Amino acid sequence: xxxxxxxxxxxxxxxxxYLILSAILxxxxxxxxxxxxxxxxxxxxxxxxxxAVNLTFVAFSYHLKQVDGHIFSFxxxxxxxxxxxxxxxxxxxxxxxxxxLEIDEVNSMKL
Amino acid sequence: xxxxxxIPAFPLAxxxxxxxxxxxxxxxxxxxxxxxxxxxxxLWVLKVLAGLGSLEDAYIERYFTWIQSGxxxxxxxxxxxxxxAVMLMIVTGIGLIIHIYATGYMSHExxxxxxxxxxxxxxxxxxxxxxxxxxxxxxxxxxxVGLCSYLLIGFYFLKKSAGDAGKKAFIVNRIGxxxxxxxxxxxxxTFGSLDFGQVFAKAQPMAVEHxxxxxxxxxxxxxxxxxxxxxxxxxxxxxxxxxxxxxPVSALIHAATMVTAGVYMVARSAPLFNHAxxxxxxxxxxxxxTAVMSATIGLTQYDIKKVFAYxxxxxxxxxxxxxxxxAYSAGIFHVMTHAFFKALLFLGAGSVIxxxxxxxxxxxxxxxxxxxxxxxxxxxxxxxAIAGVPPFSGFMSKDAILxxxxxxxxxxxxxxxxxxxxxxxxxFRAIFMCFFGAYRGSAHPHESPVSMTGPxxxxxxxxxxxxxxNVPQYLEPMFGGQHAPHETTLVLISVMAGAAGILLxxxxxxxxxxxxxxxxxAFGPVxxxxxxxxxxxxxxxxxxxxxxxxxxxxxxxRGFDVGVIDxxxxxxxxxxxxxxGGLRHMQSGYIRRYAAWVVVGAIVLLAAAxxxxxxx
Numbered sequence: 170x171x172x173x174x175x176x177x178x179x180x181x182x183x184x185x186x187y188l189i190l191s192a193i194l195x196x197x198x199x200x201x202x203x204x205x206x207x208x209x210x211x212x213x214x215x216x217x218x219x220x221a222v223n224l225t226f227v228a229f230s231y232h233l234k235q236v237d238g239h240i241f242s243f244x245x246x247x248x249x250x251x252x253x254x255x256x257x258x259x260x261x262x263x264x265x266x267x268x269x270l271e272i273d274e275v276n277s278m279k280l
Numbered sequence: 281x282x283x284x285x286x287i288p289a290f291p292l293a294x295x296x297x298x299x300x301x302x303x304x305x306x307x308x309x310x311x312x313x314x315x316x317x318x319x320x321x322x323l324w325v326l327k328v329l330a331g332l333g334s335l336e337d338a339y340i341e342r343y344f345t346w347i348q349s350g351x352x353x354x355x356x357x358x359x360x361x362x363x364x365a366v367m368l369m370i371v372t373g374i375g376l377i378i379h380i381y382a383t384g385y386m387s388h389e390x391x392x393x394x395x396x397x398x399x400x401x402x403x404x405x406x407x408x409x410x411x412x413x414x415x416x417x418x419x420x421x422x423x424x425v426g427l428c429s430y431l432l433i434g435f436y437f438l439k440k441s442a443g444d445a446g447k448k449a450f451i452v453n454r455i456g457x458x459x460x461x462x463x464x465x466x467x468x469x470t471f472g473s474l475d476f477g478q479v480f481a482k483a484q485p486m487a488v489e490h491x492x493x494x495x496x497x498x499x500x501x502x503x504x505x506x507x508x509x510x511x512x513x514x515x516x517x518x519x520x521x522x523x524x525x526x527x528p529v530s531a532l533i534h535a536a537t538m539v540t541a542g543v544y545m546v547a548r549s550a551p552l553f554n555h556a557x558x559x560x561x562x563x564x565x566x567x568x569x570t571a572v573m574s575a576t577i578g579l580t581q582y583d584i585k586k587v588f589a590y591x592x593x594x595x596x597x598x599x600x601x602x603x604x605x606x607a608y609s610a611g612i613f614h615v616m617t618h619a620f621f622k623a624l625l626f627l628g629a630g631s632v633i634x635x636x637x638x639x640x641x642x643x644x645x646x647x648x649x650x651x652x653x654x655x656x657x658x659x660x661x662x663x664x665a666i667a668g669v670p671p672f673s674g675f676m677s678k679d680a681i682l683x684x685x686x687x688x689x690x691x692x693x694x695x696x697x698x699x700x701x702x703x704x705x706x707x708f709r710a711i712f713m714c715f716f717g718a719y720r721g722s723a724h725p726h727e728s729p730v731s732m733t734g735p736x737x738x739x740x741x742x743x744x745x746x747x748x749x750n751v752p753q754y755l756e757p758m759f760g761g762q763h764a765p766h767e768t769t770l771v772l773i774s775v776m777a778g779a780a781g782i783l784l785x786x787x788x789x790x791x792x793x794x795x796x797x798x799x800x801x802a803f804g805p806v807x808x809x810x811x812x813x814x815x816x817x818x819x820x821x822x823x824x825x826x827x828x829x830x831x832x833x834x835x836x837x838r839g840f841d842v843g844v845i846d847x848x849x850x851x852x853x854x855x856x857x858x859x860x861g862g863l864r865h866m867q868s869g870y871i872r873r874y875a876a877w878v879v880v881g882a883i884v885l886l887a888a889a890x891x892x893x894x895x896x
Contacts, residue, residue, distance in 0.1 A: 202875050211872075276869035 187228035194221035208260050208270045215256075219249045282328045284341050284358040284411055287368070290321040291403035298400065302393025314396035315379045318403055322372040328360065329369075335362050336757070338477065340413055347416075354474055359413035362758055366612055366751055367410040367544055370619045374536045375403050377735040381627050382528035384731030385634055395435060395526065402428035406537050410544060414474040415464050418545065422460070422509065425538045426453045432533060433525040445521040452518040456508015456542075463501035470494050480551035488555050499552055499559030502545065503566065510542025512600060513570045516593045517817055523585040527630030530585060535592050535626050536619035543599045543615050547608045550759055554606075564604025564688070568695055571597030573814065575702040579709070580800075580811040582642045584629045587710045591666070592622055594703060598681055601696060607684035609755035614681055617673035620746045621665040624739035625707070628659035631732055632714060635725045642713040644722075649715035651725040654733045656715050661740035663711050667704035668778040675775070676747030682774050683767065693770065697777045704781025712789035 194217060201214030223242040230238025263275055294317030302310050332339050338361035347354040360368070379399060386395055402425055409421025426449075434446030464474060471479045489496050506512065511519035522534045533539070546553065546563060553560050571594045578590035595618050602611030633640055635652050649656040665674040678700060686693035719725075727733070788796040800807040809815065866877065 199875075199879060203872055203879065206872075272872060273870055275871070 184228055184232045187224060191221045191224040191228070194218075194224065206272050208263065208272050208275070211272055212253075212256055212260065216249060216253070219245055281341065282331055282339070282360075283324075284328065284360060285343065286324050287321050287328070287372075287411065288404045288407040290317045290324065291400040291407065293317055294400035295397050295404060298393045298397035302397055305393065307387070307392060310393045310396055311383050314400055315376070315383065317400055318372065318376045318379045321403065321407065322376045325368045325372045329365055332360060332365075335360065335365060337361070338413075340477070342413075351472060352468060354414060354416050356417060357413035357475070358411040358417075359476070360411070362755055363544070363547060363612065364410050366616060366755065368407070370540075370616055371403070371406050371410060371537050374619050374623050374739075375406075375532060377738055378528050378532040378536070378623060378627065381531075381630075381732050381735040382526075384729045385528055385630055386526060387729075389526070391435070395432075398428055398431045398435070399529075399532070402432070402533060402538070406541070409541055413476055415467060415476070415479075416474050418548075419460065419464065422505075422541060422545075423457065425533070425541060426450065426457070426509070429453075429522070429533050429538055432529040433522045435525055435529065439524070442524040445518075445524040449518040449522050452515050453508045456505045456515055459501045459504025459508070460506075463498050463505060466494065466498045466501065470498065476548065483551050483555055486555055488557065490557065492558055493556075495552055496556040496559050499549065499556040500562055502549055502552070503559060503563050506542030506546050506563075506600075507566060508542070509545075510539050510596050510600070511570075511593050512542070512566050512597065513573065516570060516574065517820060519593055520586055520589040520813070523583070523589050527585070527626055527633060530589070531623045531626035531630070534589070535622040539592065539596055540599070540615045540619070543596065543603065543611055546600070546603050547612055547759075550603075550608050553603075560604050560606065562604070563600050564685075564692065567597040567600025567602075567604055568692055569597070570594070571601060571699045572695055572702075575699045575706065576810050577813050578706040579702060580807065581706075583640050584632065584642050584645075584710055584714065585626070585640055587642070587706055588622070588625050588629060591625070591703065591706065592618075594699065595622065595666070598678065598696070598699070601685055601692065602681035605681075605684045605688035605692065607681060608759040609752040610677065610680035610684055612755060613751040614677035616749065616751055617665070617677040617743075617746050620739055621662040621674055621743040624658060624662035624736065624743050625666065627732070627736055627739065628655050628662060631655040631728045631736060632659075634728050634732070636721060636723045639721055639723055642710060644720055645714045646717040646721075647715070647719040648725055651719075652727045654727060654736065658733075658736040658740040659711060659715075662743050663707045665743040665746075666707050667782055668700050668774060669782075670775060671747065672744050673742070673746035675778075679771055679774060680752055683765075683770060686767070686770055687765070697774050700774055701777035701781040704778040705785045708782045708785035709789055712785055716790050717793060 198214045198216075198218030198221060201217065202211055205211055205214065223245050226238040226242040226245070228238075230236060230242075260270070264270060267274060269275075294313050297313040297317075298305075298310055302313075305313075329335075338359050340357055340359040342355055342357045344356050345353070346356045379396075382395070382399065386392055389395065405421045405424025405428060407421070409418055409425060412418035412421060430446045430450040433449055434443045436442045467479055468474060471482045473479055473482075483495065486495065504515075508515045519534060519539065523530055525534070553563070574590040574593035574597065578587050578594060581587045581590060595614070599611045599614045599618070602608070602614060631652065632645065632648065632655060635648070635655065636645065639645065661672075665672040668675045668678050682693055682696045682700070685696050788799075812818075
């Protein structure tokens with residue numbers, strides 16, 4: 170990074186901003202998970218929470234000048250991809266069997 | 281190597297053959313396996329003893345280390361010394377004779393092969409017992425013969441009384457064995473070994489305990505074991521009941537061999553007992569009391585086997601008297617002569633019972649001397665031997681014991697003499713009631729086959745002449761000389777007591793048969809008390825059996841088992857159900873509800889962490 174640019178943006182964005190953004194994203198995810206009733210939306214809320222966590226990881230990684238956070242976020246991405254594949258497959262099957270994406274209709278785990 | 285292990289191995293092989301294949305084998309084959317194995321064992325004993333010569337020292341064969349744990353080191357060894365040699369001859373010799381007899385006696389019985397496989401198993405354990413070179417191997421045999429005793433007493437297992445008698449014998453013996461086990465633990469702790477040679481070598485330099493000490497405790501515990509196995513006060517009650525078994529079993533196990541195991545064990549432990557005079561006195565007094573008490577019971581019984589059973593208890597008491605006054609060799613001598621004449625008495629009684637098709641009540645016999653002459657003559661031989669008529673075997677051994685008793689404490693001699701008189705009386709009472717007068721029963725008596733009369737004849741010869749095997753002299757080097765001065769007066773007195781007993785029996789049961797009944801009526805309450813065996817069984821029932829049974833039922837079963845154990849198990853179950861019943865409301869089945877619980881949990885955790893952080 171050129172020295173001039175460093176002077177203009179000495180602190181760039183402070184760490185706390187990233188964390189606040191991440192917290193907001195995470196809370197949105199939680200709220201979506203809790204209050205939306207479409208399974209697809211719930212599923213996307215989970216992705217949102219995962220990405221909020223990723224953002225935290227990357228922010229800390231940048232702040233601490235360590236690569237660990239990057240590596241963690243890659244792991245999270247891999248897991249998220251796998252989860253997306255499995256989760257979408259489950260959702261497809263549920264829809265085939267129940268003809269609904271209403272999450273409260275899928276309650277046969279109850280005793 | 282003289283291959284001592286072959287001696288018990290032959291009967292074990294017989295047991296396995298008859299036990300596994302006996303059911304499908306013809307009777308002749310069962311006989312060959314059963315009697316042949318004991319015969320081989322007997323011959324091997326003869327060969328080994330001939331090969332070992334005079335046996336100045338013990339001959340030991342070490343086979344393998346059995347238990348090695350910390351300071352406990354027990355190996356599986358067999359040893360032969362003079363004491364073992366005498367016992368080996370008794371066990372295999374008498375065992376062989378009784379096996380031959382049993383082939384005749386049991387010929388009409390069901391479970392023929394089972395009977396002989398148990399008999400062979402008994403021989404195996406009994407030989408292990410006398411051959412063992414340490415207390416633990418002895419104990420293996422000791423428990424094994426107890427097992428066989430149980431199996432054979434309960435041989436007629438369809439009869440409830442036989443099963444009960446077997447259980448009684450087993451359980452009463454457990455009490456004795458508990459004492460024996462404690463004694464072994466103490467020996468292990470005190471001497472660091474169970475090997476006879478090592479224990480006695482370490483005991484040798486110790487001081488004689490005139491005050492009670494460890495060795496005294498060990499010896500008294502050993503005596504508790506011996507009292508169980510050899511039917512001494514207060515544990516003798518199982519032996520009379522053991523007569524439920526077939527008669528050859530009574531002869532072999534409950535007269536000639538197994539019940540003398542206690543005598544053998546005490547004699548074997550003589551180096552320990554010599555250091556504990558108090559324990560020796562306990563042995564002598566227990567023996568003497570048992571001898572008197574059971575002799576008086578024997579006076580009144582009508583079951584021919586019961587008479588001889590109480591006689592056995594009484595004679596075992598004599599043996600312990602001999603041991604207790606330090607005359608170990610005399611005690612073992614009496615073991616041998618007793619094996620001869622008591623085996624003969626039982627086998628003769630078996631022959632009578634066989635002749636009368638199962639009748640055992642003396643009141644239903646009488647006048648049999650013409651009908652079964654061989655049985656009669658041989659039984660008389662046994663009777664004169666046990667009554668102490670000189671010069672027959674019982675006289676020799678009983679006199680050796682009585683003289684030593686007099687040397688120790690004169691009053692013991694006098695009690696012993698009175699017992700000898702009673703012995704002569706009850707044995708001849710049985711003889712006279714059985715063979716004289718008029719026949720009172722209804723069966724058709726017939727003489728027994730040669731397989732039974734042959735053994736009777738051999739045992740009769742041994743009973744008459746067995747006293748000339750000079751066992752005391754043979755054993756003297758082992759036990760040291762305990763020379764009681766030979767006092768002719770004392771011998772005469774004991775002979776007179778025996779003669780008086782015989783004459784009284786003759787008077788009561790031959791000349792004036794009504795006299796005995798009149799006398800028993802005159803002493804009504806006393807007579808009934810003795811006839812009821814002093815109600816010892818009832819006493820034990822009231823003081824031991826019932827409290828244990830009721831305690832088990834009320835306290836252990838209803839109280840502890842149902843209350844505590846079941847309570848804990850059921851309580852755990854119902855608590856889990858209670859908690860589950862509460863928690864199941866959380867499991868609504870709605871995924872978003874679960875997610876809400878996760879969020880609540882996360883918030884609680886965060887709040888807790890924040891609280892902790894605040895403190896820090």
